[in-house]
Amino acid sequence: MILIAIVGIIILLIIVWLISSYNGFVKLRNKSEEAFSAMDVSLKKRYDLIPNFVETVKGYAKHERETLDAVIKARNQAMNSSTPEQKIANDNALSGTLKSLFALTESYPDLKANQNFLNLQDQMARVEEEIAGSRRYYNGVVNKYNTKTEMFPGNILANLFGFQRKPLYEVNSETERENVKVSF
Numbered sequence: 001m002i003l004i005a006i007v008g009i010i011i012l013l014i015i016v017w018l019i020s021s022y023n024g025f026v027k028l029r030n031k032s033e034e035a036f037s038a039m040d041v042s043l044k045k046r047y048d049l050i051p052n053f054v055e056t057v058k059g060y061a062k063h064e065r066e067t068l069d070a071v072i073k074a075r076n077q078a079m080n081s082s083t084p085e086q087k088i089a090n091d092n093a094l095s096g097t098l099k100s101l102f103a104l105t106e107s108y109p110d111l112k113a114n115q116n117f118l119n120l121q122d123q124m125a126r127v128e129e130e131i132a133g134s135r136r137y138y139n140g141v142v143n144k145y146n147t148k149t150e151m152f153p154g155n156i157l158a159n160l161f162g163f164q165r166k167p168l169y170e171v172n173s174e175t176e177r178e179n180v181k182v183s184f
Contacts, residue, residue, distance in 0.1 A: 021154055025163045028145035032166050035141045036084060039134035039169070043078070043091060045127045050075045050098075053120045057101065060111040067104050071097045085167050135169045142166045 054068050061068070074094040081087035111117055146165050149158040158164075 018157065021157050022161060024148065025145075025154075025158060025161065028141065028148060029163065029166075032138065032141045032145050035134070035138035039131065039138050040087070042127060042130040042134050043087075046094075046124070046131060047075055047079050049120060049124055049127060053117075053124060054101070056114065056117045056120055057105060057108075057111060060108045060114070061104060064104055067097075067100050071101050073097075088167055088169050139168050142168055 050071060054071055057064075058068055071094075074090070074097040078087065078090040078094045081090045105111055105117075145163075146168075148154045149163050149165055
């Protein structure tokens with residue numbers, strides 16, 4: 001009788017652990033998806049600002065068509081990404097082309113004095129700060145989720161129920177890690 005009670009308690013503890021662990025995975029998965037969605041909202045703001053920014057620069061830098069076209073192409077690819085992995089890669093490429101655009105504006109003092117340009121630059125700076133904050137939050141939540149997915153005994157439950165690692169938002173290339181000197 002005592003042996004049956006001990007086995008029953010052990011089975012009950014295992015069931016409670018399974019339910020708790022499963023719910024923990026679901027909670028972290030949902031938080032990571034919410035964090036990605038919040039970051040996506042900030043990225044949408046960036047995508048909406050880029051055409052205005054490019055048009056303003058285009059008026060002053062007519063012969064810099066290649067750089068302006070690269071920014072628009074990168075923006076369109078980022079907007080049309082279908083998976084988180086594609087979104088991360090394409091957004092990193094867009095960030096690189098934006099650095100080129102900002103560096104380009106250095107050569108045009110009249111542009112730097114244009115009020116419309118200054119307003120767009122200020123809006124872009126605020127959006128970039130939002131994106132950076134969203135990326136930090138997303139990476140923090142995903143790091144907790146990935147850690148739980150890989151650590152024993154959670155990894156057994158993760159494999160059993162199909163919880164898989166999520167990608168972190170990272171800078172991928174060495175050129176993106178370099179600072180571009182831009183002063184407005």
